Amino acid sequence: MADPVVTVSHLLEPAFTAVGGHGSDPVVRPSDRADAQANGALAIAKRLGQNPRQVAEAVLALAGPALADVCSTIEIAGPGFLNLTFTDEFLAAQLAEAAADDRLGVRCEVAPKRVVIDYSAPNVAKEMHVGHLRTTVIGDALTRMLMFVGDTVIRENHIGDWGTPFGMLIEHVIDIGEDQAAAGLSVGDLDGFYRAARAKFDADPAFQDRARKRVVLLQSDDDLETTKFWQMLVELSTQYFATLYAKLGVLLTNDDLAGESSYNHLLPTVVERLESLGLLEENDGAKVVFAPGFTNREGDPLPLIVEKRGGGFNYAASDLACVIDRVERVEGDLLLYVVGAPQAQHFAMVFKVAEMAGWLAPPVQAVHVMFGNVLGSDRKMLKSRSGEPLKFAELLDEAVGRAAVAVAEKNPDLPAAEQAELARIIGIGAVKYADLSTDRIKDYVFDWDRMLAFDGNTSPYLQYAHVRICSIFRRAEIERSSIRDTKPAVLLDTPQERALALRLLAFDSAVWDTIDKFSPHRLCTYLFELAQDFTAFFEHCPVLKASNEATKQSRLSLCDTTARVLETGLDLLGIVAPERM
């Protein structure tokens, strides 16, 4: 057990209290009712079997003198709560320190991790739909944040480029001719192509037979013609994906592709290793591993099938190979899988088996970063007007189109090219923010009007706050960087300035909070609150017409720091902060 006095001093350490937050035992945080509240005394009281109020008083007696310089008031509030109110000088000093930092006061991980993050994962020769929106947007935001705090992040786009549908798809290519297939696929009509193949497969037994034989040829890996057609399908699809990623503005490129097929060579190894460990059992003709804790419909133990009856591999084998590859070759120590919630049981079983086999062992950790569905206003899976799954590309186009209408209305004088770029920034930002701003685990309701509104918790509201700051500097013809160079003293004379300063200092804990839980909505909430604090400041505290020069310089500094936090924060979400809109 830790010495309670040590814990107490740690708890109230001024540098720690100012930013409110991140650590193995965070017990101090910003509060609306005081600048910081400390409630760790209760935990200590519990351990020692003492009265919480007495412990709080003891903490106060111990820490009070040390805090006298930085706190204007320290008081016991409630049975174990300490309320700390910081002095303006202390806050100003903390803010100056944060503003001078490229990371705006966000501390880097002491021991950077090597993170492998698996996200997006569309299927070859299949259209991306809204389901891919969440994994792509969430995965990308997490990637940016982990990189920001110093981790090494390896992106892997586990595209579906293998499996039984490819027999059917390749036969369809052969039927309609290579050129026509290429023409159809390159315009991005992946669904039409897939549907045509599927229809033939369902209707024509002879075609089915050809498709099955073609799968065997593909998997035997030595039929040049089959491989050529397969490569063509993969290449055309990935080119199409790349255009969508560029449109969406995510970090993924073709360099990040790590399709299922790339683990084929490891599949026999998976079986061999499981076999030699004695984990593999024959069951109903298949080779399986029984992981404890999983049962089927009848209440019997549920196996993870690694090798199918008759010798084929399925995605469980592929995912196990994937774990081996990511741990042993890539040397990741944190494996993130940004995949929908319906896969929860699958990943639980794969991780369990990987643990049993010793492939996943501390400190290496695998996390299924799961997420809920995107719903329409009817609370059912989001569909297009025609009732089909909404295509990713259509969704992005509509977002940009809707934003373009608003941009044209508000900025009629801007050149067309600039309007178009703004529409893209605003439309795409709105889609991403709508997705990121709610708890990923829950389903969320997709609503065009709400996400593109300029008020409420939306990206346009955040972008607008940034624009207003840029506008101040533009009007005054002051370079933002010049404020950073002169480093004026920050004065916190009004409640709005004080609230803004405290919020700016909480950027660090917002980022870490988000990373600890892999929950981007926490950063969204922070940025929204920051934008609200800023607009309140903007309304009440004239900057350029401040009553004296010192106040003006101070407020310019607050503006610049706010703009940088907004810009940086939005960038961590994959959203651009424009200078005008």
Added chain:
RNA sequence: GCGCUCGUAGCUCAAUGGAUAGAGCACUUGAUUACGGAUCAAGCGGUUAGGGGUUCGAGUCCCUUCGAGCGCGCCA
């Protein structure tokens, strides 16, 4: 049947086991000769699905009932 994830204001959503459960939208009322009104200030709105339990303290953890969605061996 078993399992997973949910259930918070009229609507959309927040809330590390901590103080009087907070925002936004909508609605009502105010504010502009200020740096972009794409705004701000205020009001209205709650038995956190129901019931037990653990705890100094529960929206949060445990049990249970109800409701919703999704999974449950050779697709991925």
